[in-house]
Amino acid sequence: MNILLDFLREQKVSETLIRELEHFRNRYPVNDGQRLATPSYLYYGKDIWEQALTALLCGENLLLAGSKATGKNVLAENLATAFGRPRYNISFHINMDATYMIGTDTFQNGQVTFRPGPVYQCATDGGFCILDEINMARNEALAVLHSVLDFRRMIDVPGYQQISLHEATRFIATMNYGYAGTRELNEALASRFVIIQTPEISEENLNNLLVRSFPKLQKKYREQFVALFIDINKKCENGELTMKALDLRGLLDALKLMEAGLAPRTALDMGITNKTFDSCEQEVIRDIIAGRISGKLTAATLFGA
Ligand SMILES: Nc1ncnc2c1ncn2[C@@H]1O[C@H](COP(=O)(O)OP(=O)(O)OP(=O)(O)O)[C@@H](O)[C@H]1O
Ligand SMILES: [Mg+2]
Helix, strand or coil: CHHHHHHHHHCCCCHHHHHHHHHHHHHCCCCCCCCCCCCCCCCCCHHHHHHHHHHHHCCCCEEEEECCCCCHHHHHHHHHHHCCCCEEEEECCCCCCHHHHHEEEEEECCEEEEEECHHHHHHHHCCEEEEECHHHCCHHHHHHHHHHHCCCCEECCCCCCCEECCCCCEEEEEEECCCCCCCCCCHHHHCCCEEEEECCCCHHHHHHHHHHHCCCCCHHHHHHHHHHHHHHHHHHHCCCCCHHHCCHHHHHHHHHHHHCCCCHHHHHHHHCHHHCCCHHHHHHHHHHHHHHCCCCCCHHHHCCC
């Protein structure tokens, strides 16, 4: 957890916010038995950090909306850790229903008992609940969250007492938008969140992310991979490529394959080029790659072995 605070300072996040975060953690200490997960990746982006911290400190629920691989889940997990709260993750899908989220009656040892769902557990535990891909669920199924997410901050289970949310409980939803197959979120639900649109990572932050993730990657090649991502981004912005080609996850995967010894061009095909199935688009991407990464380059040279 303290690694994360150091990281926030490194990112030059406002000291006032960091202090308030520490107050929050002191006010809501972790109970015995509450598991705090350490995040596997760190989110780079000072402005987004400051917006998200401010919103959550004010007691708001946060919706992170953006294109694929813009770090929405990484940020949501980092936030739970930064606030020092246990994390609950719910992945939404078309068949999600209220009983799964809130809980349901079960028959156990000859008695009817209530088996709480993750929203209920998170609400009583003071957890941070990540509602992942919230727009994938049917709107009717989500109506049950209305009273949880607005000023009432309570869960109403038919046949049981209403319960109020623990003060430290927060909800962070994520949603994808901007490409085929993504769904809109209904207005009543969107109105219950403050919304941050997650941008593509900046050039400087991508460089820092690569330094941390691939410490052995030689500087001059690291710069070429950063430039490659920026080149692809520009072509997407001016409409020469579709967003399929822009995939930071794909670039990181490709670098992992190179680190394991695969030829750079092959790894880039697997991580980036082949994500589009249009052969013309593949040509454009290969041209951009050829301008940055020589076909003769080996994985061993990249990683300075
Ligand atoms: N700003 C960022 N800082 C750190 N890592 C980032 C950032 N943006 C993207 N990434 C990296 O991109 C990858 C994908 O991140 P994540 O799964 O959080 O994205 P997402 O926005 O939830 O994507 P999707 O919409 O496809 O679910 C991770 O490896 C993550 O480290
Ligand atoms: Mg995600």
